[in-house]
Amino acid sequence: MRILKETHIDFMSKTGLAGLLSAALIIAGIVSMVMNGGPKLSIDFKGGTMVAVNFTDSVDINEIRSAIANVSIDGQTFDFSKAEIKYFGAVGVDALLGKLDETNVAVRLASMDNEPEQFSQKFVDKMAEVYPELVPENRAEFVLSIEKVGPKIGAELSGDAVMAILSALALILVYISIRFEFKYAVGAIAALTHDVVITLGIFSLLGYEVSLAVVAAFLTIVGYSLNDTIVIFDRVRENVKALKSATLGSVINQSINESLSRTIITSLTTFFVVLILFLVGGEVIHTFSFAMIIGVIIGTYSSIFIASPVLIRMGANN
Amino acid sequence: MQHSLTPRYLIIVVILAWAVYALRPTWQYQNMTEDKKEELRTAGELERIESRIIRQGLDLKGGMYIVLEADIPALMGNLASLKDDRLETIIEGAQKKSANPDVDFFTAFEEDVKTDGIKLSRYYHEYGASLDDIITALKDEADDAINRVLEILQNRVDQFGVSEPTIQKQGKHRIVVELAGIQDSKRARSLLQSTALLEFYLVKNIAVTNEIIAQMDDVLREKTDSSEQPGPEEKPAKKDEKDDESTTVSELFGDSEPVTGDISQGTIDDIFADAPFSGLLTALPGDMGIEEKNVYALKKLLTRPEVQSKLANANGQFLFSQDAQSATNVNTPEKYYRLYYLENRPELTGGIVDEARADLGTLGSGSAGQPVVSLAMNSEGSRTWSRVTGANVGERIAIVLDKKVHMAPSIREKIPGGRTQIEGFADINEAKDIAIILRAGALPAPVNIIEERIVGPSLGADSIAQGTQAVLIGLALVLVFMLVYYKLAGIVADFALIWNILLVLAVLASLQATLTLPGIAGLILTIGMSIDSNVIIFERIREELRKGKTPKTAIDSGYDRALTTIIDANMTTLIASLVLYQFGTGPIKGFATVLFWGILISMFTAVFITRTIFSAYVSRKTLTSLSI
Numbered sequence: 001m002r003i004l005k006e007t008h009i010d011f012m013s014k015t016g017l018a019g020l021l022s023a024a025l026i027i028a029g030i031v032s033m034v035m036n037g038g039p040k041l042s043i044d045f046k047g048g049t050m051v052a053v054n055f056t057d058s059v060d061i062n063e064i065r066s067a068i069a070n071v072s073i074d075g076q077t078f079d080f081s082k083a084e085i086k087y088f089g090a091v092g093v094d095a096l097l098g099k100l101d102e103t104n105v106a107v108r109l110a111s112m113d114n115e116p117e118q119f120s121q122k123f124v125d126k127m128a129e130v131y132p133e134l135v136p137e138n139r140a141e142f143v144l145s146i147e148k149v150g151p152k153i154g155a156e157l158s159g160d161a162v163m164a165i166l167s168a169l170a171l172i173l174v175y176i177s178i179r180f181e182f183k184y185a186v187g188a189i190a191a192l193t194h195d196v197v198i199t200l201g202i203f204s205l206l207g208y209e210v211s212l213a214v215v216a217a218f219l220t221i222v223g224y225s226l227n228d229t230i231v232i233f234d235r236v237r238e239n240v241k242a243l244k245s246a247t248l249g250s251v252i253n254q255s256i257n258e259s260l261s262r263t264i265i266t267s268l269t270t271f272f273v274v275l276i277l278f279l280v281g282g283e284v285i286h287t288f289s290f291a292m293i294i295g296v297i298i299g300t301y302s303s304i305f306i307a308s309p310v311l312i313r314m315g316a317n318n
Numbered sequence: 319m320q321h322s323l324t325p326r327y328l329i330i331v332v333i334l335a336w337a338v339y340a341l342r343p344t345w346q347y348q349n350m351t352e353d354k355k356e357e358l359r360t361a362g363e364l365e366r367i368e369s370r371i372i373r374q375g376l377d378l379k380g381g382m383y384i385v386l387e388a389d390i391p392a393l394m395g396n397l398a399s400l401k402d403d404r405l406e407t408i409i410e411g412a413q414k415k416s417a418n419p420d421v422d423f424f425t426a427f428e429e430d431v432k433t434d435g436i437k438l439s440r441y442y443h444e445y446g447a448s449l450d451d452i453i454t455a456l457k458d459e460a461d462d463a464i465n466r467v468l469e470i471l472q473n474r475v476d477q478f479g480v481s482e483p484t485i486q487k488q489g490k491h492r493i494v495v496e497l498a499g500i501q502d503s504k505r506a507r508s509l510l511q512s513t514a515l516l517e518f519y520l521v522k523n524i525a526v527t528n529e530i531i532a533q534m535d536d537v538l539r540e541k542t543d544s545s546e547q548p549g550p551e552e553k554p555a556k557k558d559e560k561d562d563e564s565t566t567v568s569e570l571f572g573d574s575e576p577v578t579g580d581i582s583q584g585t586i587d588d589i590f591a592d593a594p595f596s597g598l599l600t601a602l603p604g605d606m607g608i609e610e611k612n613v614y615a616l617k618k619l620l621t622r623p624e625v626q627s628k629l630a631n632a633n634g635q636f637l638f639s640q641d642a643q644s645a646t647n648v649n650t651p652e653k654y655y656r657l658y659y660l661e662n663r664p665e666l667t668g669g670i671v672d673e674a675r676a677d678l679g680t681l682g683s684g685s686a687g688q689p690v691v692s693l694a695m696n697s698e699g700s701r702t703w704s705r706v707t708g709a710n711v712g713e714r715i716a717i718v719l720d721k722k723v724h725m726a727p728s729i730r731e732k733i734p735g736g737r738t739q740i741e742g743f744a745d746i747n748e749a750k751d752i753a754i755i756l757r758a759g760a761l762p763a764p765v766n767i768i769e770e771r772i773v774g775p776s777l778g779a780d781s782i783a784q785g786t787q788a789v790l791i792g793l794a795l796v797l798v799f800m801l802v803y804y805k806l807a808g809i810v811a812d813f814a815l816i817w818n819i820l821l822v823l824a825v826l827a828s829l830q831a832t833l834t835l836p837g838i839a840g841l842i843l844t845i846g847m848s849i850d851s852n853v854i855i856f857e858r859i860r861e862e863l864r865k866g867k868t869p870k871t872a873i874d875s876g877y878d879r880a881l882t883t884i885i886d887a888n889m890t891t892l893i894a895s896l897v898l899y900q901f902g903t904g905p906i907k908g909f910a911t912v913l914f915w916g917i918l919i920s921m922f923t924a925v926f927i928t929r930t931i932f933s934a935y936v937s938r939k940t941l942t943s944l945s946i
Contacts, residue, residue, distance in 0.1 A: 088738055118507060120504065129347055144776065147771045147772070148770040149768075161901065163901070168898075172894075175893060179886055219898045223891035223913075226887075234883040261617075270847055272795050273792035277792070282780060282785075284777070288836065289839065
């Protein structure tokens with residue numbers, strides 16, 4: 001079976017259009033980030049507390065919101081009604097089928113200067129008081145998860161994440177420069193930056209949080225997109241030697257066409273597995289798999305429409 | 319190729335045998351019943367099996383991950399032989415600066431000391447004369463403290479009884495604690511965080527206490543009058559009510575009914591204005607009480623500098639009771655803490671505990687049926703204890719743990735032999751935990767929880783179910799696709815893929831790596847991505863076939879030409895996963911590990927194993943066509 005017969009698509013003539021599309025996506029993402037004051041960061045980077053609890057029956061978020069508008073812990077009164085409260089675990093297939101699980105609730109609180117001792121635990125106790133009759137008999141089952149990140153750790157993790165992405169890019173630049181030529185590396189890095197910026201922008205547009213797991217997804221996208229770019233570049237390198245008289249543009253076109261069926265098959269298999277992860281993997285890795293879905297699409301696209309045109313530009317300068 | 323196939327078979331068989339060997343314990347363990355596990359545990363064999371299985375991360379098994387940071391500024395305060403505002407300001411300033419992750423506390427501390435021109439030797443004369451000497455010595459002291467904290471925490475956790483706890487130092491002043499399968503995170507947290515500083519203070523007598531409360535009111539009232547803008551209607555009222563106020567204070571100590579019941583809202587406001595300190599208090603039988611909602615306000619008042627200096631001059635301190643309780647004989651939902659006015663020097667302090675045991679109070683004693691901790695002191699402690707109790711018969715002595723008063727009994731007679739009991743625990747578990755931490759010793763520096771991640775057991779179980787489901791569906795999808803698309807060659811690729819997954823798991827088991835939920839995601843991603851190597855090869859072979867080559871030469875040149883592409887393309891993902899491993903904590907590291915091995919092994923299976931199969935297939939008969 002073959003999906004594609006031999007193709008002779010002139011990809012490089014469509015780079016202008018692709019450039020517009022990319023520019024539009026990037027600008028939309030950046031505008032959204034500027035308007036929201038940067039990407040929406042999870043507590044991993046911003047610090048704060050996130051508590052997810054499990055009631056035995058459906059609960060109403062608005063009731064919870066008004067119940068925690070006036071909470072007294074250790075003599076301090078807090079108003080948590082502005083906190084982000086949502087149902088937890090209603091993602092993937094269930095969400096698509098409209099099966100909202102309204103028994104699990106997650107609350108996200110910003111970090112506070114005057115946080116009482118054992119705050120997260122005491123907050124869980126307050127949550128239990130909202131619907132005392134709906135708390136599981138075995139109290140240990142009530143808490144699904146608690147995450148608390150101090151502001152200092154948050155700042156450190158942000159620094160680490162930025163460093164990780166930058167050092168991955170730098171190492172890759174070096175590797176490609178050694179294995180190929182510097183101009184190939186520039187093309188690859190342009191594509192990667194494009195991928196990460198667009199994924200970040202889409203996250204901001206959709207109001208998804210950037211967490212540690214999402215940064216991990218970004219790095220994986222970097223690896224994946226590059227994988228795709230290199231397969232094409234490898235063909236280009238081979239064909240440049242074979243077809244000395246042809247222009248770089250036509251060589252690249254031919255190389256993309258030759259590796260097109262591989263590109264499509266690999267992208268499809270990877271796309272399907274991350275889609276399945278997105279659909280049945282559950283709440284905890286939901287944003288991770290979403291980032292991967294975006295990344296697989298953008299990464300495949302950028303190998304053809306970003307990395308290759310940049311390579312042509314760089315080649316023309318030489 | 320056919321002449322060199324035998325060593326290839328050998329390598330493949332050896333690796334397969336190794337994979338089966340490496341995965342067997344995991345397989346056994348997964349299929350073991352709890353009874354069988356218990357049986358093996360008593361026989362001492364379970365540990366050997368457990369050391370060879372793929373561990374599940376906290377996000378799958380449920381448990382808690384806590385990062386503790388030693389409170390170095392507090393330690394510096396404790397180490398100083400002399401404490402004054404100037405030093406405190408400097409420590410506080412350095413603490414604020416070190417909130418920035420790039421600034422080290424000691425660097426900031428040293429700078430501030432220099433700019434202020436303060437002489438450190440006044441405060442830390444035991445640690446040297448010159449600034450450099452003292453700073454170095456203090457740094458050593460801090461390093462030493464964190465090591466002792468580590469040891470003590472290990473001790474506490476061991477006694478608490480958690481399976482496979484991990485307690486590690488991270489960086490210079492941090493400790494990471496991982497406790498799998500913890501059900502009661504509250505207990506575990508107190509166990510880790512209590513400093514376990516045990517102190518015995520004499521309680522000041524009623525007259526002195528009344529005196530200081532009146533003084534508190536005075537000093538705070540002055541402050542309010544001068545600094546804040548009082549409402550015009552409040553001012554004239556004050557002077558007239560001064561007499562009232564003093565009676566309120568003395569009433570606090572009568573055995574009278576608590577006064578809260580019959581005070582209307584208006585008069586409460588007046589009392590707050592007029593008696594900012596005592597207005598927050600309530601009389602409880604025998605003690606001062608403070609309603610839970612007022613605690614924070616009172617604590618804030620107590621941190622004011624004018625209050626602090628007043629207390630310092632009087633050699634006194636206010637401490638709260640451990641728990642809030644409903645006032646006896648009053649039917650109200652309000653809970654009260656007891657407030658104690660104590661000497662500010664302890665008569666006896668921690669480090670004297672020889673043995674601590676949790677128990678229920680014996681019949682006939684005041685604490686019958688209540689959880690108590692029985693202490694036995696060492697000889698030095700016993701001597702002091704007997705002297706202190708002997709000299710203060712009739713006085714009350716407060717037993718204070720981590721600056722909270724557990725009880726303040728009256729001393730009836732001299733207690734020789736260094737035995738005593740502590741009451742005031744919520745339940746027997748709390749008493750047990752306190753006994754553990756008293757045995758393990760006090761922490762040399764307080765520790766703060768700076769990061770905490772808890773996954774409940776039900777969420778972990780859900781994650782395993784969902785992750786496994788995603789892996790199986792993803793795998794099935796890719797296997798079917800390859801079979802349909804590449805026919806016979808697809809079967810070879812499928813075989814390689816299953817191999818790949820087995821090998822990744824075998825490597826995880828033998829590295830004793832931890833499988834986390836992101837790790838499962840990595841496995842799924844590996845399924846999707848590792849097929850790539852075979853796709854590259856197969857497409858190449860198809861291309862060669864289209865050029866009219868024979869199956870055998872097509873396979874050979876297909877593999878040869880695809881090899882560099884595969885290596886170059888996968889290298890970059892390997893680089894990304896190595897960076898990720900370096901950067902990530904727990905779950906993310908799990909992802910990076912799986913991705914790294916998944917990609918590495920996929921290169922091996924695609925290039926080595928499938929090629930061997932193809933070569934064997936081609937060499938058997940004279941092929942005219944290839945099912946690809």
